[in-house]
Amino acid sequence: MKAGIVGANGYSGIELIRLLLNHPQIKLEMLISHSTNGENIQDIYPHLTGVIEKTLEDFDADELADRTDVVFFATPAGVSKDLLPECLKRGLICIDLSGDFRLNEAQEYTDWYHNQPADPTLLNDAIYGLAEINRKQIEGARFIANPGCYPTATLLGLAPVLTHDFIDLNSIIIDGKSGVSGSGKKAITGNLFSEVNENVKAYKLGQHQHTPEIEQTIAQISGEKHPITFTTHLVPMTRGLMCTIYATLDQGFSTRELLDHYEKFYEKSPFVRIRPLGTWPSTKEVLGSNFCDIGLNVDGRTRRLTIISVIDNVVKGAAGQAVQNLNIIKGWDEQTGLSFTPIYP
Numbered sequence: 001m002k003a004g005i006v007g008a009n010g011y012s013g014i015e016l017i018r019l020l021l022n023h024p025q026i027k028l029e030m031l032i033s034h035s036t037n038g039e040n041i042q043d044i045y046p047h048l049t050g051v052i053e054k055t056l057e058d059f060d061a062d063e064l065a066d067r068t069d070v071v072f073f074a075t076p077a078g079v080s081k082d083l084l085p086e087c088l089k090r091g092l093i094c095i096d097l098s099g100d101f102r103l104n105e106a107q108e109y110t111d112w113y114h115n116q117p118a119d120p121t122l123l124n125d126a127i128y129g130l131a132e133i134n135r136k137q138i139e140g141a142r143f144i145a146n147p148g149c150y151p152t153a154t155l156l157g158l159a160p161v162l163t164h165d166f167i168d169l170n171s172i173i174i175d176g177k178s179g180v181s182g183s184g185k186k187a188i189t190g191n192l193f194s195e196v197n198e199n200v201k202a203y204k205l206g207q208h209q210h211t212p213e214i215e216q217t218i219a220q221i222s223g224e225k226h227p228i229t230f231t232t233h234l235v236p237m238t239r240g241l242m243c244t245i246y247a248t249l250d251q252g253f254s255t256r257e258l259l260d261h262y263e264k265f266y267e268k269s270p271f272v273r274i275r276p277l278g279t280w281p282s283t284k285e286v287l288g289s290n291f292c293d294i295g296l297n298v299d300g301r302t303r304r305l306t307i308i309s310v311i312d313n314v315v316k317g318a319a320g321q322a323v324q325n326l327n328i329i330k331g332w333d334e335q336t337g338l339s340f341t342p343i344y345p
């Protein structure tokens with residue numbers, strides 16, 4: 001199967017290149033960029049020297065339809081809503097890593113992304129690619145809205161208690177922390193070394209664009225819509241994302257009981273690993289891999305459940321989950337091309 005990447009020289013695009021070069025069913029055919037077309041990818045990214053030699057091309061839907069079968073959009077919000085429909089029309093499988101098609105309600109996109117939404121009729125066609133939860137809908141699909149990085153860690157952490165109605169849905173608080181690669185390769189003053197190093201800062205309080213995405217999926221899983229409290233922080237590392245999630249339990253479960261429940265819930269999900277009692281994951285333990293590691297603790301005094309969920313934002317939070325979705329679409333083993341051991345130390 002031949003693949004194209006739109007936004008190939010961004011951080012998620014470059015990670016897609018790494019993963020797809022390792023995928024036995026994929027031939028990487030077209031790399032598309034915007035301001036850098038005509039340049040060679042290995043000149044921009046010398047780590048690719050001797051690995052891949054390709055010239056970045058302009059977006060051309062007819063050319064993509066002639067030369068590829070699947071197109072990944074690793075473009076900033078507001079780009080795929082215009083480009084992707086052209087590829088869908090031409091029968092290509094489309095996997096969008098941006099937020100353009102994740103929200104079912106066009107007005108929510110306008111409110112949170114402060115931009116024109118995609119064609120509302122297409123919003124219902126996109127399958128939300130939270131692989132472990134929506135596997136059935138993803139099988140055979142042609143159009144995937146890949147989840148955001150914070151929603152991936154949060155929703156995988158919460159899903160087992162949401163499906164079984166174990167928590168008070170009004171009590172959910174999510175404390176997210178991300179490495180700087182989460183905001184892409186564009187130059188931003190706040191992401192300079194001297195701003196980020198030896199510093200932790202909260203950002204987008206009450207305004208983060210992943211808030212409605214998390215609320216929408218919580219509503220789909222639990223059947224009830226409730227607002228969440230969601231605060232994000234930038235931490236001085238390149239890759240890695242941790243969501244610490246708090247919720248009040250409806251019943252007096254022990255940590256042991258909930259861990260057993262999580263183990264069972266994810267027993268057929270090779271990329272979700274549940275930590276043993278009394279241990280909790282750190283971001284380094286998933287670095288460079290498609291794993292989401294989850295640890296739990298119940299505080300019997302407050303009846304509050306704390307969930308620690310970690311991912312590599314560029315892999316499970318973006319490119320890795322996109323490849324996992326393609327594997328599910330095609331009926332290939334979910335782990336094809338994704339069996340990376342995390343990089344440690």
Ligand SMILES: NC(=O)C1=CN([C@@H]2O[C@H](COP(=O)(O)OP(=O)(O)OC[C@H]3O[C@@H](n4cnc5c(N)ncnc54)[C@H](OP(=O)(O)O)[C@@H]3O)[C@@H](O)[C@H]2O)C=CC1
Binds near residue numbers: 006011034097181
């Ligand atoms: N980084 C992460 O951890 C995650 C990212 N995402 C999402 O993935 C998407 C990509 O993010 P990221 O890789 O970080 O972004 P980057 O800013 O690193 O890269 C964006 C890429 O998009 C290209 N591009 C910009 N405008 C256009 C256009 N009009 N047509 C074609 N290509 C265009 C750029 O090309 P050029 O440089 O040539 O201008 C660049 O290759 C975003 O929507 C992001 O929110 C989702 C989850 C996690």
Ligand SMILES: CC(=O)N[C@@H](CCC(=O)OP(=O)(O)O)C(=O)O
Binds near residue numbers: 147149182183232
């Ligand atoms: C560290 C950092 O800035 N991270 C970004 C993640 C952006 C992203 O992934 O955007 P979409 O999923 O909405 O496309 C942020 O918090 O906005």
